Amino acid sequence: MERIEEELEDESALELPTEPMRLNMGPSHPAMHGTIRMVLDLDGEIIKDVDIQPGYLHRGFEKSCERGTWAQVYPYADRLNYVSPMLNNVGFSLAVEKLIGITVPERCAYYRVILGELARIADHLTCNGAGAMELGAFTPFLWFLKVRDWIWDILERETGARMTHSFGRIGGMAKPPTETLKQDVLDILPQVEKVLLEAEGMLLRNRIFIDRTQGIGILKKDLAIEMGVTGAMLRSTGVDYDVRKAHPYSLYERFDFEVPIGHDGDNYDRFLVRTEEMRQSMRILEQAVAQMPDDGPINVEDVRIMMPPKDQVYNTIEGTIAHFKLVMEGLKPPVGEVYSYTEAGNGDMGFYIVSDGSGTPYRVRCRPPCFINLAICRDMLLDEMIADIVPTFGSVNMIGGECDR
Amino acid sequence: MDSFLLLSTAAKIGFALAIIFSFAPVLIWAERRQSAMMQDRVGPVRANIKLFGINITLFGLLHPLADALKLIFKEDFVPPKADKFLHALAPIISLVPAISVFAVIPFGDVFYPELWNQHFSMDLVGPATRGTPLQIASLNVGILFIFGIAGTGVVGAAIAGYSSNNKYSLLGGIRAAGQMVSYEVTLGMSLVGCFMVYDSLLLEDMVHWQMAHMWGVMAQPIAFFVFFTAAIAETKRIPFDVPEGESEIVGGYFTEYSGMKFGMFFMGEFVEVVTSSAILITLFFGGYHMPFLNAGGWDFSFQAFGHVYLENAQIALQHWGVTLIEVVTWVLKLSLMIWFQLMIRWSLPRFRYDQIMALCWKVLLPLSLLNILITGLVIIWNNS
Numbered sequence: 044m045e046r047i048e049e050e051l052e053d054e055s056a057l058e059l060p061t062e063p064m065r066l067n068m069g070p071s072h073p074a075m076h077g078t079i080r081m082v083l084d085l086d087g088e089i090i091k092d093v094d095i096q097p098g099y100l101h102r103g104f105e106k107s108c109e110r111g112t113w114a115q116v117y118p119y120a121d122r123l124n125y126v127s128p129m130l131n132n133v134g135f136s137l138a139v140e141k142l143i144g145i146t147v148p149e150r151c152a153y154y155r156v157i158l159g160e161l162a163r164i165a166d167h168l169t170c171n172g173a174g175a176m177e178l179g180a181f182t183p184f185l186w187f188l189k190v191r192d193w194i195w196d197i198l199e200r201e202t203g204a205r206m207t208h209s210f211g212r213i214g215g216m217a218k219p220p221t222e223t224l225k226q227d228v229l230d231i232l233p234q235v236e237k238v239l240l241e242a243e244g245m246l247l248r249n250r251i252f253i254d255r256t257q258g259i260g261i262l263k264k265d266l267a268i269e270m271g272v273t274g275a276m277l278r279s280t281g282v283d284y285d286v287r288k289a290h291p292y293s294l295y296e297r298f299d300f301e302v303p304i305g306h307d308g309d310n311y312d313r314f315l316v317r318t319e320e321m322r323q324s325m326r327i328l329e330q331a332v333a334q335m336p337d338d339g340p341i342n343v344e345d346v347r348i349m350m351p352p353k354d355q356v357y358n359t360i361e362g363t364i365a366h367f368k369l370v371m372e373g374l375k376p377p378v379g380e381v382y383s384y385t386e387a388g389n390g391d392m393g394f395y396i397v398s399d400g401s402g403t404p405y406r407v408r409c410r411p412p413c414f415i416n417l418a419i420c421r422d423m424l425l426d427e428m429i430a431d432i433v434p435t436f437g438s439v440n441m442i443g444g445e446c447d448r
Numbered sequence: 449m450d451s452f453l454l455l456s457t458a459a460k461i462g463f464a465l466a467i468i469f470s471f472a473p474v475l476i477w478a479e480r481r482q483s484a485m486m487q488d489r490v491g492p493v494r495a496n497i498k499l500f501g502i503n504i505t506l507f508g509l510l511h512p513l514a515d516a517l518k519l520i521f522k523e524d525f526v527p528p529k530a531d532k533f534l535h536a537l538a539p540i541i542s543l544v545p546a547i548s549v550f551a552v553i554p555f556g557d558v559f560y561p562e563l564w565n566q567h568f569s570m571d572l573v574g575p576a577t578r579g580t581p582l583q584i585a586s587l588n589v590g591i592l593f594i595f596g597i598a599g600t601g602v603v604g605a606a607i608a609g610y611s612s613n614n615k616y617s618l619l620g621g622i623r624a625a626g627q628m629v630s631y632e633v634t635l636g637m638s639l640v641g642c643f644m645v646y647d648s649l650l651l652e653d654m655v656h657w658q659m660a661h662m663w664g665v666m667a668q669p670i671a672f673f674v675f676f677t678a679a680i681a682e683t684k685r686i687p688f689d690v691p692e693g694e695s696e697i698v699g700g701y702f703t704e705y706s707g708m709k710f711g712m713f714f715m716g717e718f719v720e721v722v723t724s725s726a727i728l729i730t731l732f733f734g735g736y737h738m739p740f741l742n743a744g745g746w747d748f749s750f751q752a753f754g755h756v757y758l759e760n761a762q763i764a765l766q767h768w769g770v771t772l773i774e775v776v777t778w779v780l781k782l783s784l785m786i787w788f789q790l791m792i793r794w795s796l797p798r799f800r801y802d803q804i805m806a807l808c809w810k811v812l813l814p815l816s817l818l819n820i821l822i823t824g825l826v827i828i829w830n831n832s
Contacts, residue, residue, distance in 0.1 A: 066615050072698065088619070088801055177695040179686050179798030185487035251687055251797045429619070430800045433695045 063091050068432070070099040076173065078443055079417075081432065088428045093421055097414065100443035108407035112373025113139055113213060116407060121207040123409060124445040127166035127388035129158045129198065131445075132211030137292055138383035138394035139213045142376045145343055151215050152294045153335035157228060158201060158210070159293075160324040160331070164235065165194045166388030167275075167317040167324075170440040174314060175246055177433045178255050183242040190238045197227045213374060214349045215342025225332045232325050239321065246314075253311065260423040260435030262308035270419050273412050274390025275320060276439060279305035279312040286386035293385075297334065298327045313438040348374050373402030380406075389413050389440040411445045456561075456580040464550045464584055467779070472718040473512035475786060479718075481508060482787075483794045519711035527613050527704050534611035539705065539712035542604025545597045546719040552593050553726045554652045556582030556736050556774045560767065567745070567764050582736075582775065583652060590649035594727060595636055598682065601720070602628035605684075605691060608713070609701035620700025623801055624684065624691035630808045631681040637816040638674035641823040642731055655735035664732035670819040672732045674812050679724040680789065681804070683717060687796040688804060725785035729778070733785070736778040745770060 063084040069075040078099035084092040104123065108116045120135045121128040133155045140147065147155075172187030195205045200221055202208040210217050246252045262272070264280040277284060285302040287295040303319035305312030342349045346365035355362030378400040384393035390412025397406040416439050423435055477492070484491025495510040496503040504510075526535055560579040587593050602625055609621015645667050646654040658664055665672045681688040692700035699705075702713045729735060740748050745765035750757055765773075799807070 064615065066619075175797065179689065179693070179695070180796065181483070182487050182794050185489065189488050245795065246797070249797065251799055251803075254803055255797060255800060428800060428802065430690065430693060430696045430798075 061086075066429075070096075075433075076437070076441075076443075078447075079436075079441065083429070083432075085429065088430070090424055090427055090429065090432070093424050093432075095417065095420055097417060097441075097446050100447040102444075102448070104448040105407055105409060108404050110403070112402050113376065113404055114369075114373060116404065117209045117211055118207065120211075121209050122444050123411065123448065124166070124388050124392075124413075124442045125206060126169050126442055127162035128206060128208055129162035129202075129210065130166075130385065130387040131392065132208060133159050133293065134383070134385040134387060134392050135394055136211040136213055137385060138381055138396050139376060141383045142379060142381040142396060142398055143213070143348065143374075144377075145214055145345070145348065147215055147343060148340045149294070150336050150339045151341045153331050154216055154220050154341065155211075155293050156295070156298075156331045157220075157224070157328060157335070158198065160328050161194050161197060161228070163388060164321050164324050165191045165198075166440075167321050168194075170389070170437070171314055171317050172242075174310070174434055174437045175242070175252075177437050178252060180246060180249075180252065183245050186238050186242050190235050193231050193234065197224075197231065200224075200227065212342065212349065214345065219341040220335075225335070228328055228332050232328060235321070235325065239318065243318065255431075255434065256309065256311035256314060258307070258309050258311075259427060259431050260310045260438065262419060262423055264308065266419065266422060267308065271415050272390070272419055274386070274388075274416065274440075275313055275316045276308075276390065276416050276419075278303065279316045280308035281306055286384060286391055290384075292383075295327075298330050300326050310434055310438045375400060375402050384410070387412060389442070389445075390416060392445075409445075409448060411448060413439065413441045414446045417441050417446055452578050452580075457584065460580070460582065460584045463555070464553075465547075467555075467782075468547055468550060468719055468722055471722045471782075471786070472715050473516070474509075475718045475721060475790075476512045476515070477509050478787070479790050479793070480511065482790050486791075486794050516711065519708050519714075522707040524707040524709060525704075529613040530704065531611040531613070534607045535704075536709070538604045538608035538611060538701075539709045539716070540604070541607070542601050543712045543716040543719065545600045545604075546716050546723055548597050549594050549723045550726065551584040552587055552590060552651055553723075553730055554581065554583035554655055554735055555778045556771050558582070559771050566767055581652060582771070586650065586652060588650070590651050590653075591639065591643075591731075592649060595632070598723075599632055601682075601716075602632070604716075605701045608705070612701070612704035614704050616697045616699070617701050617703045619697050620691045620693075620703065623693075623697075624701055627684070627688065627691060627801075627804055627808075628682060630805060631678045631812075634674060634808055634812045634816055635678040635682065637813060638671045638678060638819065639731070640816070641668050641671045641819045644820070644823050644827060651730050651735075654731060655737060658734040659737045663734045663737075668732070668819070668823070670815060670822075672728075674816045674819070675731070676728060677812060678808075679728060680792065681808070683720040683724055683789075685717065685721070685789070686793050687799050689798055690801050690804060693798060721786055721789055722782070725782055725789065729781045729785055733781055736774040736781075738773055738777040741770065741773060741777075 063086050066083040066085055067080070068083055069080040070078040075081070080096040080099065082094040082096070083090055102122075104119050107119055116135060117132060120131040123131045136147075136155075146152075168187040168191045172184040172191075175187075176184035198208065199205045201224060202210040202217070204210075262276065262280050264282060267277050267280045268282065273284070281304050283302055283304050286292070287300075288302050300323045303316050303323065305316050346361070346369075350356075350369055351362040351365050356366045357363075376398040378398055380395070380397040382393060382395045384391050386392070391410070392412055393410030395406070395408040395410065396404060399405040420436060420439055423439075424432060427435065481491045483489075492508040492511040493505055495508065495514040496505040497510060498504075526532060558579045558581045560577055562577055589596075605624035605628065606621045609617045609619070609624065612618075642654070642664060643649060645664075646657045648654060648657070654664070658667075661667065684691050690700075692702065694700075697703075702710055705713060740746055746763040748762070
């Protein structure tokens with residue numbers, strides 16, 4: 044996999060013979076979040092060639108899914124993009140629901156939107172914060188993490204876990220929303236906005252930050268479309284594509300929000316696109332909180348899909364049987380295959396699932412956005428300097444769990 | 449060499465070392481606590497000594513102590529293929545010059561032990577009165593000594609990077625050498641304007657000039673700006689910390705250092721902050737000068753618009769009192785300067801290597817040359 048390139052230039056005849064230095068960065072390098080190996084050929088500080096080798100975090104996600112029931116996929120899905128696990132939960136739920144041919148009640152759809160958008164904000168905060176930290180600006184990073192903690196507090200109150208929620212269910216959610224959800228969300232939004240403004244003041248008006256990000260890691264629009272890049276990376280090149288707008292799912296057509304797009308496709312634009320997406324997510328959150336009904340069913344009321352309530356399980360024979368069947372055999376989607384895609388933290392997250400009619404998935408294939416986004420990284424890094432690797436790589440937002448699966 | 453000289457010099461060295469070695473750990477604490485405050489964190493507060501059942505934490509002040517203990521007892525790892533001698537030498541070379549620069553920094557005016565309880569005036573000083581300048585060594589080369597000694601610091605970083613047999617260290621060493629040599633030039637050039645104004649290379653003369661006229665930051669604002677920037681670059685701290693840029697080249701030139709050798713690099717950085725702040729206040733903020741204080745005590749009278757105000761507002765002080773106020777003033781100014789450097793450290797992102805070089809050679813150096821030109825023109829205009 045490592046290439047050796049010998050360059051012979053006419054000018055070099057006049058100078059001492061030099062050869063590029065081979066530098067092995069990763070897989071465990073303090074700056075390579077996620078485990079990625081980069082083999083660099085350096086001319087001084089300039090990157091002449093780079094070979095990006097993912098796969099060090101491969102845990103066999105797709106194969107593991109073929110062992111349990113459909114519902115047992117959720118813990119694996121959590122660990123795909125572990126920065127925004129709720130979006131994966133929702134994505135997988137939607138895929139299976141599409142296969143079965145059901146839609147969840149409206150209240151559940153709003154609930155998914157609220158939790159999903161909170162997760163999206165957390166995801167972008169992490170990415171932008173880490174991006175700032177890699178440039179040496181440690182303070183905004185910790186401010187972002189502080190906000191992320193507030194968001195995780197809400198998610199913890201709702202789901203019981205801060206990171207790996209496993210909260211989605213086929214045909215609904217594990218629990219109905221808590222009574223304080225709406226107030227919690229409304230309380231936090233102004234504070235998030237305040238910290239965002241503070242951090243922007245520290246970064247976007249800073250000459251050093253601008254010099255370090257503008258014109259670095261440029262991604263061309265044509266190349267991005269050609270390679271199938273999605274998410275904030277694609278939008279930063281000026282392509283107006285967001286699954287939530289282009290192919291609305293889960294009631295996204297009801298919300299009024301913009302799709303921020305960049306212009307140059309450099310690190311600066313990616314930073315700005317993510318920042319603006321957080322603002323748009325907050326707009327969606329405000330609308331979703333206003334529109335979400337306070338009562339009504341959260342799950343589909345079909346005992347072949349969702350577990351019956353506990354009092355039925357304990358007191359009626361039908362409830363007990365339904366519970367037993369779901370636990371022992373799992374729900375049985377019809378034979379068929381489905382591709383369903385949602386807008387996850389860093390792009391178009393697709394699930395291609397095949398059912399053979401049994402209680403166990405025949406195939407769960409995940410289209411990880413950051414694997415495809417990572418494929419383009421080499422073109423973005425060539426002829427940049429060593430110091431630009433980590434910020435550029437950070438702005439791709441490669442999440443090891445999702446990329447290597 | 450008589451006993452008076454010996455004793456006074458020993459006392460002064462003791463004072464300077466006490467300042468350095470007490471400031472460095474306090475600085476580590478201050479940096480961590482202050483960054484914690486800026487970043488809405490708690491910061492280090494856990495290290496404690498249990499005494500009679502009470503946990504004494506001293507606001508986290510024990511952390512530097514715990515750090516030092518840890519570093520001393522840690523395994524001293526040397527990479528198998530490293531150049532053992534140079535690898536051991538590098539931390540010494542980078543720490544010792546940082547400390548020795550302190551030798552020429554004046555932290556008070558001349559002190560006459562015999563007159564300690566008198567109201568001082570020059571009339572009291574007879575030919576036999578022994579006085580000692582509060583400065584370890586009054587060298588006739590003055591500021592040039594600082595450049596000469598501080599310049600050797602780069603050697604430490606460079607050979608640390610070279611001897612570790614690690615590519616990241618090598619990159620860090622090359623970056624350190626390039627950056628520090630470049631900024632050395634700017635550092636020197638920015639001060640030429642000061643020499644012209646102060647008309648001396650001796651640091652105590654510079655302080656005396658500032659006491660008589662005005663602080664250097666007002667006489668030479670451009671020189672201050674350039675020197676301050678270059679001084680931060682010399683200490684290799686953010687935004688100029690590319691030699692150790694932890695997100696790209698792990699730890700730079702000290703990647704392969706552990707134990708107390710790493711501790712020496714670590715402390716060297718903080719000692720450099722202390723010394724660069726000391727040089728800065730000596731050159732630009734009047735050193736130990738306290739406004740309205742002269743050798744005889746406080747004198748609040750001042751002249752403005754052709755009038756003398758507060759003509760009788762004088763408080764006489766004895767010689768020891770004046771000297772004490774001067775030394776305390778110096779320590780306070782030093783602390784303030786260090787605090788300011790810490791604020792910068794936690795507010796800015798890092799430059800890239802080529803940007804640092806461009807800033808040095810394309811902005812700061814021309815600026816300091818321009819400063820020399822302007823200063824020369826002003827001096828000629830004043831003299832004619």
